[in-house]
Amino acid sequence: MDLKWFALLIAVTLSADCVLENFAIGDVNITSEAQFKNFTKENELFLLGVSAKWCKNCCHYEPIYKQVLEVLDTLTPRIKLARADISKTNFIKKFMAENDEVPVIYAVKKGKFYKYHDYVNFAKIVNFVDRMYLPVITLKSEEEIEKFLTPPEGNNNYLTLVAFIYDDDDADDSLAKQYEKVSMALANWVNCQVGIVRDKALIKELKQREKWIPYLNSLVLSKRGADDKVLDLALPQNLGNWITRNGVGLVEELTPYNYQVYKGIGLPMLIMFLDKNNVNMDEYLDIFKKVARDFEDHIKFVWLDGTEEINKQRKRKIGLVTEILPSLAFNLADGRIYPYLEGKPITRESIAEFVTEFLENKHSVKNVPDYKPDIELEKKYKDTPIVTRETFDELVLGEGFDVVVLFYSSHKNQESYTIAPYFNKLAKRYGELEFTNLRVYRMDVAIQSVHKFVKTDTIPSIYLFPAFHKHPPYIRYTGDMDVLRMMFFVEKYVDVKFELPDVPHLSPDEAEEYWDKKSKLTPEQQQEEAKRHEIRHFDL
Numbered sequence: 102m103d104l105k106w107f108a109l110l111i112a113v114t115l116s117a118d119c120v121l122e123n124f125a126i127g128d129v130n131i132t133s134e135a136q137f138k139n140f141t142k143e144n145e146l147f148l149l150g151v152s153a154k155w156c157k158n159c160c161h162y163e164p165i166y167k168q169v170l171e172v173l174d175t176l177t178p179r180i181k182l183a184r185a186d187i188s189k190t191n192f193i194k195k196f197m198a199e200n201d202e203v204p205v206i207y208a209v210k211k212g213k214f215y216k217y218h219d220y221v222n223f224a225k226i227v228n229f230v231d232r233m234y235l236p237v238i239t240l241k242s243e244e245e246i247e248k249f250l251t252p253p254e255g256n257n258n259y260l261t262l263v264a265f266i267y268d269d270d271d272a273d274d275s276l277a278k279q280y281e282k283v284s285m286a287l288a289n290w291v292n293c294q295v296g297i298v299r300d301k302a303l304i305k306e307l308k309q310r311e312k313w314i315p316y317l318n319s320l321v322l323s324k325r326g327a328d329d330k331v332l333d334l335a336l337p338q339n340l341g342n343w344i345t346r347n348g349v350g351l352v353e354e355l356t357p358y359n360y361q362v363y364k365g366i367g368l369p370m371l372i373m374f375l376d377k378n379n380v381n382m383d384e385y386l387d388i389f390k391k392v393a394r395d396f397e398d399h400i401k402f403v404w405l406d407g408t409e410e411i412n413k414q415r416k417r418k419i420g421l422v423t424e425i426l427p428s429l430a431f432n433l434a435d436g437r438i439y440p441y442l443e444g445k446p447i448t449r450e451s452i453a454e455f456v457t458e459f460l461e462n463k464h465s466v467k468n469v470p471d472y473k474p475d476i477e478l479e480k481k482y483k484d485t486p487i488v489t490r491e492t493f494d495e496l497v498l499g500e501g502f503d504v505v506v507l508f509y510s511s512h513k514n515q516e517s518y519t520i521a522p523y524f525n526k527l528a529k530r531y532g533e534l535e536f537t538n539l540r541v542y543r544m545d546v547a548i549q550s551v552h553k554f555v556k557t558d559t560i561p562s563i564y565l566f567p568a569f570h571k572h573p574p575y576i577r578y579t580g581d582m583d584v585l586r587m588m589f590f591v592e593k594y595v596d597v598k599f600e601l602p603d604v605p606h607l608s609p610d611e612a613e614e615y616w617d618k619k620s621k622l623t624p625e626q627q628q629e630e631a632k633r634h635e636i637r638h639f640d641l
Contacts (some may be wrong), residue, residue, distance in 0.1 A: 153203045389452070506543065
């Protein structure tokens with residue numbers, strides 16, 4: 102995964118004047134590697150802020166460091182804040198990950214670097230330091246355990262871990278020490294708390310009552326909205342791997358909090374971009390979850406609000422260039438791009454096929470595609486006026502007019518090309534028939550976001566918005582790409598009734614030519630022609 106994604110999330114809006122040549126806020130400024138090594142020996146745990154004199158964004162962190170320092174002064178024991186200017190102390194880079202960029206904050210404990218990944222907020226940073234100082238909380242009673250395992254109200258992503266360790270000692274390789282080491286890596290999981298129970302009498306009692314634990318040595322992972330998971334700690338296993346794999350749900354919204362969990366899992370990630378305000382969002386997620394159940398051991402499934410500007414940037418970065426929502430793409434660390442074809446129907450079967458192709462390496466796009474308007478497609482729709490998101494409420498949802506809208510995509514969507522001549526002819530003919538209460542529009546969802554009440558899981562889609570029923574669910578055309586069928590569909594469901602003439606899809610000259618040709622056919626042939634061009638008793 103690309104850590105630069107979340108660099109955008111930590112932009113601080115505080116304005117501050119600072120001297121780029123000297124970052125002075127802190128207990129000590131690191132100026133040499135020897136000084137750093139001595140400071141590390143003297144301080145088992147400290148906070149390290151890394152900046153650079155050429156980094157203007159680093160100025161925004163200075164007020165935060167000031168607030169952090171004020172809080173650290175009140176703590177016992179006192180945790181120190183060290184500063185380093187990477188342009189002067191280049192040796193710091195060897196402790197940083199390859200994709201770490203300044204400004205960046207670390208907790209350094211026993212010489213090991215732990216990067217702070219959350220929003221830049223002084224309270225969160227102090228909480229991060231506190232978690233590093235005391236990664237595991239000892240629980241001494243059933244009441245404490247009960248309270249610990251009860252997540253705060255309104256926090257659906259809260260994760261709680263409690264280890265019940267019965268047979269153990271305090272050796273360096275003991276279960277408790279292993280658990281503490283793993284817990285250090287969880288300090289960035291802001292919505293996670295880690296506890297331990299060592300009282301043998303309490304553990305034995307809970308085991309006998311079968312409350313929480315089936316084993317004397319158990320690890321309980323509790324997450325709101327999901328069943329608790331329990332690991333037998335007596336069995337050989339990778340403890341950190343088990344926690345990370347079970348620390349997220351089947352499908353979750355990707356946040357700075359659970360990002361670290363997904364990063365630790367290390368599996369490819371499939372992201373669905375949604376409109377959180379769209380009334381069909383739960384339906385889309387339900388489809389996504391069904392696919393996730395089939396592939397959860399190989400792929401992690403997450404979603405993001407695709408209407409947010411920062412997420413629009415993410416979409417483009419991983420190959421999604423249009424405004425179509427929902428849309429899907431893999432987020433990979435190796436530069437490959439696997440976008441789901443924008444505008445393709447969102448179904449369980451089609452997404453499963455897409456995931457299978459990814460796992461079998463059947464397709465790969467190396468570069469982010471650019472979106473370019475299709476001039477030829479625009480010509481095909483030349484007789485159909487455009488509606489935009491800005492004019493949609495007025496032109497489509499305003500009462501008094503029956504409105505037909507085609508939602509299509511001008512970006513690599515073959516169906517939008519196929520339907521173009523048919524829908525354009527429909528718009529042209531309705532215009533020529535001059536039904537004053539009927540409007541026909543098109544909206545290119547490749548460049549326009551759709552209304553929250555409109556479901557565009559399949560592109561192209563045709564909807565009718567009746568004159569006096571401007572509320573969902575709207576009427577959706579699901580028939581063939583046939584002008585006559587579409588015209589009869591509209592005639593049937595409009596609020597302001599009208600009657601179409603014979604062969605309404607033909608202009609007067611075309612109609613005259615049609616009747617002339619028909620009169621020269623046999624009775625059987627005339628009947629066949631009538632079925633195709635005249636009879637309106639379709640199953641609409």
